[in-house]
Amino acid sequence: MKTLPMAFILALLATLPVLGVPLAREAFATDQNTNATLRDVNASGRPAFTGADGLTVQEAPPIPKDATDDRRRQRNYPEQPPVIPHQIVGYQLDLRANKCLTCHAREFTGDSQAPMISVTHFQDRDGQVLGAVSARRYFCLQCHVPQADIQPRVTNGFRDVDRVIREAIPPANGGQ
Ligand code: HEC
Ligand code: HEC
Secondary structure (H helix, E strand, C coil): CCHHHHHHHHHHHHHHHHHHHHHHHHHHCCCCCCCCCHHHHHHHCCCCCCCCCCCCCCCCCCCCCECCCCCCCCCCCCCCCCCECCCCCCCCECCCCECCHHHHCHHHHHHHCCCCCCHHHHECCCCCECCCCCHHHCCHHHCCCECECCCCCCCCCCCCHHHHHHHHCCCCCCCC
16 A cells, blocks of 8 residues: 555646646736636747737748849958858859859959959968868858848947047047
């Protein structure tokens, strides 16, 4: 008869999560509607514990088109990877093939008129200059990205170094 109390304790333990749900709902409730049942919460499609009122489905806006006007963009600082001003849809870029290098590798720039990958792209991590693109610069899209003509979601207060210097140095006439 030793197994009976054991089975009882196990059964009790098994109910614990269920007992915990109403308590946790209370603790994490974010609105006043505490009368909502668990079924209401599930029907709302929201994660449990956040209250019950309906769910608004917002459609994602269409993905904007990349800028493809072939005009090279000014960099914000000298070390910035320049952004891509042309179409790259469907360009293969994996272990087998690198479409970007068919124009940007040194030996093809005469025909393609694309700017050559700069010397940093030939350096390994010890600064040793290699004969071809270094493995750490092989996957171009890690650093170079296309642009789209859209408003940023978060405003950007970046000021480039020329502006910082201009604003830091008082005008020669002492501001008169
Ligand atoms: C068909 C040839 C071609 C291919 C393929 C190509 N590019 Fe280009 N790329 C160019 C040319 C030409 C320019 C000069 C601007 C222009 O005409 O669009 C350029 C410009 C750029 C620039 C701007 C450089 C600067 O100084 O502003 C970047 C960055 C760039 N490409 C990255 C890439 C990446 C990454 C890929 C692969 C996903 C790629 N390109 C594939 C031809 C090519
Ligand atoms: C780890 C980041 C990184 C990767 C990966 C990378 N680049 Fe760059 N790239 C840069 C940076 C940073 C610059 C600007 C400074 C410089 O020239 O090193 C640059 C500059 C360039 C330029 C302009 C060169 C010039 O002299 O104006 C081209 C073109 C370019 N990259 C193409 C490519 C292509 C094509 C690939 C893929 C084979 C690639 N990059 C991979 C970071 C990267």
